[in-house]
Amino acid sequence: MAQTQARDKTPRDKTPRDKTPRDKTPAAAPALPTTAWAVLGLLSFERDLSGYDLKKWADASLRFFYWSPAASHIYTELRRLERLGYVSSRVARQDDLRNKRVYRITRAGSEALAAWLRTEPEPTIVKHNTLLRVWLGHLADPAELRAAVEHHRAELDELLADARGAAERAEGDEAWRYPQLVTRWAVRRLELDLELVGELLADLDRLARSSSGRRRRSR
Amino acid sequence: MAQTQARDKTPRDKTPRDKTPRDKTPAAAPALPTTAWAVLGLLSFERDLSGYDLKKWADASLRFFYWSPAASHIYTELRRLERLGYVSSRVARQDDLRNKRVYRITRAGSEALAAWLRTEPEPTIVKHNTLLRVWLGHLADPAELRAAVEHHRAELDELLADARGAAERAEGDEAWRYPQLVTRWAVRRLELDLELVGELLADLDRLARSSSGRRRRSR
DNA sequence: CGTTGCATGTAAGGTGTTACATGATTAC
DNA sequence: GTAATCATGTAACACCTTACATGCAACG
Numbered sequence: 155m156a157q158t159q160a161r162d163k164t165p166r167d168k169t170p171r172d173k174t175p176r177d178k179t180p181a182a183a184p185a186l187p188t189t190a191w192a193v194l195g196l197l198s199f200e201r202d203l204s205g206y207d208l209k210k211w212a213d214a215s216l217r218f219f220y221w222s223p224a225a226s227h228i229y230t231e232l233r234r235l236e237r238l239g240y241v242s243s244r245v246a247r248q249d250d251l252r253n254k255r256v257y258r259i260t261r262a263g264s265e266a267l268a269a270w271l272r273t274e275p276e277p278t279i280v281k282h283n284t285l286l287r288v289w290l291g292h293l294a295d296p297a298e299l300r301a302a303v304e305h306h307r308a309e310l311d312e313l314l315a316d317a318r319g320a321a322e323r324a325e326g327d328e329a330w331r332y333p334q335l336v337t338r339w340a341v342r343r344l345e346l347d348l349e350l351v352g353e354l355l356a357d358l359d360r361l362a363r364s365s366s367g368r369r370r371r372s373r
Numbered sequence: 374m375a376q377t378q379a380r381d382k383t384p385r386d387k388t389p390r391d392k393t394p395r396d397k398t399p400a401a402a403p404a405l406p407t408t409a410w411a412v413l414g415l416l417s418f419e420r421d422l423s424g425y426d427l428k429k430w431a432d433a434s435l436r437f438f439y440w441s442p443a444a445s446h447i448y449t450e451l452r453r454l455e456r457l458g459y460v461s462s463r464v465a466r467q468d469d470l471r472n473k474r475v476y477r478i479t480r481a482g483s484e485a486l487a488a489w490l491r492t493e494p495e496p497t498i499v500k501h502n503t504l505l506r507v508w509l510g511h512l513a514d515p516a517e518l519r520a521a522v523e524h525h526r527a528e529l530d531e532l533l534a535d536a537r538g539a540a541e542r543a544e545g546d547e548a549w550r551y552p553q554l555v556t557r558w559a560v561r562r563l564e565l566d567l568e569l570v571g572e573l574l575a576d577l578d579r580l581a582r583s584s585s586g587r588r589r590r591s592r
Numbered sequence: 593c594g595t596t597g598c599a600t601g602t603a604a605g606g607t608g609t610t611a612c613a614t615g616a617t618t619a620c
Numbered sequence: 621g622t623a624a625t626c627a628t629g630t631a632a633c634a635c636c637t638t639a640c641a642t643g644c645a646a647c648g
Binding site: 306 | 439512566
């Protein structure tokens with residue numbers, strides 16, 4: 155009962171639902187998709203980042219415990235945040251490269267972000283697409299099932315390597331202690347996940363062996 | 374680089390994209406949202422289930438390692454599956470209760486499902502909304518941060534209890550060995566998650582103590 | 593000379609959610 | 621009497637993705 159429900163939207167009251175805040179007081183954080191808060195959060199660490207920078211940052215940090223939005227999505231959210239007054243932007247001239255638009259969090263943005271942090275966290279979302287296939291194992295060829303799980307293991311390996319890299323790179327910096335904490339947590343979690351995958355493979359093999367007596371597989 | 378990308382859609386070729394299969398040979402599984410396969414998968418275990426039944430089933434199994442679709446969504450997917458010929462339905466009369474429409478997987482449905490199982494699993498999706506808040510800990514009050522994590526722990530506790538219940542209930546049944554395997558896996562994973570949350574709380578406390586010297590919190 | 597990185601954005605549309613409507617029966 | 625369970629469905633729409641367009645600079 156915990157996993158599904160969502161980021162409570164503003165009650166649907168038929169009016170075209172104006173996105174601009176109805177008054178100046180930012181008391182409670184207005185309903186925004188988590189992506190917007192995540193992008194704003196990235197800008198709370200470093201100023202003058204471009205959409206392109208933010209995408210790279212997201213890939214190098216958010217990705218390990220949340221997920222990384224599409225680049226085009228980041229640009230869209232940035233424009234929304236600017237409309238709300240949560241970020242300001244300016245064009246940074248680069249003589250060697252193309253000019254870029256860099257963003258900076260505003261006072262109002264910091265306050266809104268802090269207010270959002272005080273709201274109750276949405277439930278964790280886990281969609282384990284490999285497990286879903288294992289769950290339907292009675293319809294699959296044991297060897298192919300195994301291959302799917304091993305493919306998943308390879309992905310975890312890669313993700314873990316990346317997360318470890320990120321954890322090392324993040325070391326030492328004062329202001330980044332919380333992201334560090336989370337990155338280390340992500341590493342530990344991926345390690346445990348890999349252990350579980352190992353057990354899963356063993357279970358799978360046992361199951362395949364035990365039913366190989368009257369093996370009546372089509373195809 | 375693994376977490377984001379998605380269920381590769383059929384290449385966008387401008388034509389209105391007919392959903393009905395273009396010919397009779399079901400060779401490759403047509404692109405369908407995972408939810409559709411999950412619903413079809415539920416029907417591969419038991420026949421003559423109503424939309425209502427399926428929702429309950431999803432809540433009692435899928436939920437622990439995937440997620441549980443909204444009831445209205447299940448009804449929509451069932452109609453799509455029937456249009457595709459993957460399920461058939463009939464009205465089951467009930468004299469005590471309202472009549473209901475029950476569904477059954479067809480031959481074509483089983484084959485399409487098996488074909489889908491042979492496709493490469495989509496990457497695992499994890500959106501850890503509590504960790505996202507911890508990640509932004511420098512903007513939060515330590516006590517409130519702790520409360521958020523404890524709230525998450527309570528949710529995990531509840532989910533774990535439910536998963537354990539499901540694991541017990543599923544025991545013994547021949548045809549359900551794979552779902553059992555997955556449910557047990559989900560239980561183990563939730564247990565590990567709870568351990569990690571404990572560690573996280575300890576880390577958080579350490580961090581809060583170490584920085585309580587020049588505590589300069591706004592508000 | 594093709595690919596990769598930098599850099600931004602539009603358009604289309606799929607996936608899934610909430611809100612709500614409806615209505616009967618059983619349980620407290 | 622009122623809440624919960626059974627049972628199905630429509631409408632609106634938020635969220636996010638892919639495909640694609642554009643263009644320059646550097647690298648091999």
